[in-house]
Amino acid sequence: MKKYKIVIFSSLIALSIVACTTGSNAQKEIKVASSSDTEKVDGKALHKESCSKCHDSSVYTKADRKIKSLDSLEKRVRGCDANIGSNLEPEELKAISTFLNNEYYKF
Numbered sequence: 001m002k003k004y005k006i007v008i009f010s011s012l013i014a015l016s017i018v019a020c021t022t023g024s025n026a027q028k029e030i031k032v033a034s035s036s037d038t039e040k041v042d043g044k045a046l047h048k049e050s051c052s053k054c055h056d057s058s059v060y061t062k063a064d065r066k067i068k069s070l071d072s073l074e075k076r077v078r079g080c081d082a083n084i085g086s087n088l089e090p091e092e093l094k095a096i097s098t099f100l101n102n103e104y105y106k107f
């Protein structure tokens with residue numbers, strides 16, 4: 001009986017090693033799938049989640065707003081992301097810039 005348990009135990013270990021190796025492959029596949037899926041990144045939701053803590057949307061619409069071009073908007077979004085350490089992916093930053101441009105700046 002004891003021997004039987006040992007056999008089960010060691011095959012469990014073997015199984016979990018296999019599971020770990022295939023697990024990391026599976027993770028890679030998921031990553032590839034999500035980064036090629038940029039259409040689905042929701043800039044509006046991301047903005048609400050990460051960017052509305054310090055300022056509301058009035059900074060984007062006020063008369064003396066600093067952002068004057070799409071290029072500087074993208075730079076500012078990257079800069080704010082770097083300041084707050086939100087570590088958003090490039091396609092997420094792009095989605096936020098696109099949202100801000102469509103909604104407020106309209107360059």
Ligand code: HEC
Binds near residue numbers: 051060067084
């Ligand atoms: C830690 C606080 C903080 C957070 C969080 C933050 N910002 Fe800002 N942001 C600022 C400050 C301060 C300004 C300057 C406001 C001003 O000029 O009145 C600013 C200005 C901006 C401007 C320029 C507005 C203009 O036209 O003058 C943009 C665009 C912007 N932020 C985007 C973002 C985005 C996108 C995020 C999320 C990734 C974000 N911010 C998160 C602090 C923050």
